[in-house]
Amino acid sequence: MEAKLSNLYNAILQELVYMRQQRRTQPWLRSVMGMVITTKEIGILRADSLGVEQSTFQKDSSRGVLDIVRICCGLARSTAIHRGQHESFHLHDATTLAPPHLRPFSPDPFIAKEAEMKYTHRAVRFIALKGDRIHYPRNETQDVTFYVHCLLQDNGSLVGRCPRIFCVSREVGGDGATRSFIGPYTLKTYYADHESECYKEDLIAVARQAQVKKLLLPTAEWRYGDALSMRGFTADVVEKYRDSHVVPNMVSNREEVFALSDMKRVLAQSSDYAEFSQAFVDFAEAIASLAENGLAHRDLSIGNVLLSRDVECPPAFFAEAASSVQEITNRPAVFLQRQLDDRVGGILHDMDMAGRLRPSRRVKQAPVGDDWLKKMIETTEVPAVSSTAQPVVPQRGFRTGTPPFMAIQLLISGPPHTVTHDLHSLLFVACLFFWSFPRFVEIPFPGPVPLTARPWPTEVLRWANRPVSFNLKELGGIKRTFFSHPADLNAIFKRTLEDDLWLEDVRYLALFWELYRVLWAQPTEQTPDETHDKANVDPKELITALETAAKL
Numbered sequence: 001m002e003a004k005l006s007n008l009y010n011a012i013l014q015e016l017v018y019m020r021q022q023r024r025t026q027p028w029l030r031s032v033m034g035m036v037i038t039t040k041e042i043g044i045l046r047a048d049s050l051g052v053e054q055s056t057f058q059k060d061s062s063r064g065v066l067d068i069v070r071i072c073c074g075l076a077r078s079t080a081i082h083r084g085q086h087e088s089f090h091l092h093d094a095t096t097l098a099p100p101h102l103r104p105f106s107p108d109p110f111i112a113k114e115a116e117m118k119y120t121h122r123a124v125r126f127i128a129l130k131g132d133r134i135h136y137p138r139n140e141t142q143d144v145t146f147y148v149h150c151l152l153q154d155n156g157s158l159v160g161r162c163p164r165i166f167c168v169s170r171e172v173g174g175d176g177a178t179r180s181f182i183g184p185y186t187l188k189t190y191y192a193d194h195e196s197e198c199y200k201e202d203l204i205a206v207a208r209q210a211q212v213k214k215l216l217l218p219t220a221e222w223r224y225g226d227a228l229s230m231r232g233f234t235a236d237v238v239e240k241y242r243d244s245h246v247v248p249n250m251v252s253n254r255e256e257v258f259a260l261s262d263m264k265r266v267l268a269q270s271s272d273y274a275e276f277s278q279a280f281v282d283f284a285e286a287i288a289s290l291a292e293n294g295l296a297h298r299d300l301s302i303g304n305v306l307l308s309r310d311v312e313c314p315p316a317f318f319a320e321a322a323s324s325v326q327e328i329t330n331r332p333a334v335f336l337q338r339q340l341d342d343r344v345g346g347i348l349h350d351m352d353m354a355g356r357l358r359p360s361r362r363v364k365q366a367p368v369g370d371d372w373l374k375k376m377i378e379t380t381e382v383p384a385v386s387s388t389a390q391p392v393v394p395q396r397g398f399r400t401g402t403p404p405f406m407a408i409q410l411l412i413s414g415p416p417h418t419v420t421h422d423l424h425s426l427l428f429v430a431c432l433f434f435w436s437f438p439r440f441v442e443i444p445f446p447g448p449v450p451l452t453a454r455p456w457p458t459e460v461l462r463w464a465n466r467p468v469s470f471n472l473k474e475l476g477g478i479k480r481t482f483f484s485h486p487a488d489l490n491a492i493f494k495r496t497l498e499d500d501l502w503l504e505d506v507r508y509l510a511l512f513w514e515l516y517r518v519l520w521a522q523p524t525e526q527t528p529d530e531t532h533d534k535a536n537v538d539p540k541e542l543i544t545a546l547e548t549a550a551k552l
Helices: 007-023 063-076 197-203 203-210 233-242 273-292 315-329 373-377 408-413 419-436 456-466 472-483 486-495 506-519 540-549
Strands: 032-036 040-049 051-060 089-098 120-127 134-136 144-153 164-174 179-193 220-226 252-260 305-307 333-337 346-348
Touching: 040 134, 120 164, 144 179, 144 315, 179 315, 197 203, 197 373, 273 305, 273 346, 273 419, 273 506, 273 540, 315 333, 408 419, 408 472, 419 506, 419 540, 456 472, 506 540
Parallel strands: 179 333
Antiparallel strands: 032 040, 040 051, 089 120, 120 144, 134 220, 144 164, 164 179, 179 252, 220 252, 305 346
16 A cells, blocks of 8 residues: 555556565566555556556545445456466465464463464465466477576565575476486576667577586576556656656566576585585686676676586475375375585576676776775765665666676676676675675575674675665775775785684685786785776686685
């Protein structure tokens, strides 16, 4: 529900964004309803993948009751495909125990224990995708069904691509009485921007055809058409309210996509330094291989780097899934482990924001010039993260990436995105990984792993947690000041990583400083205590340095 004092159209537009966010958070929703209220009017909304139905009336009008009945009856009488649930998602009842802080507890042994509270909800257990929606591979036309083990990631943005990643097993047939599944895989649902370079030129297919090294690409992809649109509004209304908090004509420019990939471990699940260091060598080789084919990843972060070596799933994981299938469908099921990859190292994935490399303009490297302590004191207050619901307007000059991991020169000067920018992102992946986890995470595979196990230090949040009071250029300046003083940076490492594995074993920080040595220029006579980030770095030089660090 959205309430505005007087502007009904602004209220409708904002409410549609909330409805859109609800559907993105729960991608199995096919239609949603909303209500807007002003001082004089009330509006009822119903939105689905085809458009928006709206009805507004005066508060003192009795016809409002009839309008509500009409819209609700229309939703109830709609066809099965558009009844409010996505045709591909099959939901079943599930129960969840109350969180520990809500469970009744009394230290008195004479008081009878109360029953634990349970919540009943609808959970996704099967996802069925149609063969006529297949985008890759073209020769595959069979319908396919996936059993959903769990939701791996649901903390993506509520605008933009809105990725939701499920751990699934794929049904491969059976003997009629018994269903057979093989896994585990990841099935990602997201909303591709029609205007993005990756979507328009199908750069994932370009990378697949070029056989880019150390890159995890989808083994299958389905496209299900446009997501929730705003086509219920006429062009004059869209133009009139263009300056509101929503850009309505941009909401429809997205397509719902399902992408299937092998499930891999994340960087936090590394077994030792050998695997961790080799992973960074492979990350750099993947960036170099992309560049050789005229491509840039453009969105490197902790979440987009993975380990290539597979491990076996515990028997209990598949046994629990088989029991669940039999309980739901009354048919026995068998789950099998897919073929394992035993290569030690790393791979990049998530090419949804990839782009082509273009000639970069030469930008004169400006000296840092700001006193480090003064800059840090000036930014002591850390504002909250911006949470605007406004969709991003796609444009060629827009910076692409996740701000904490974006190259400083990209933040300050903007596009075009270069291969050096991707290499600089590796440096920020390394240091922010150290600040996110005190050591490797001992979580059984497969299963969700937290992106961060602890909050980042305050001085890191000043440039990593994008404040609303800074634009990207100013954020890049603070970030450059922070990294331009290696002695101060080393002191922060020693203070913030105390008792962590990264200080216990000196090889981990040695790998970071090898990255730093290649990507940052050495101090000069004019600035003996400062360095600056290089604008042009040969990927081969960084690969050689990382290979040296891996041998430590």
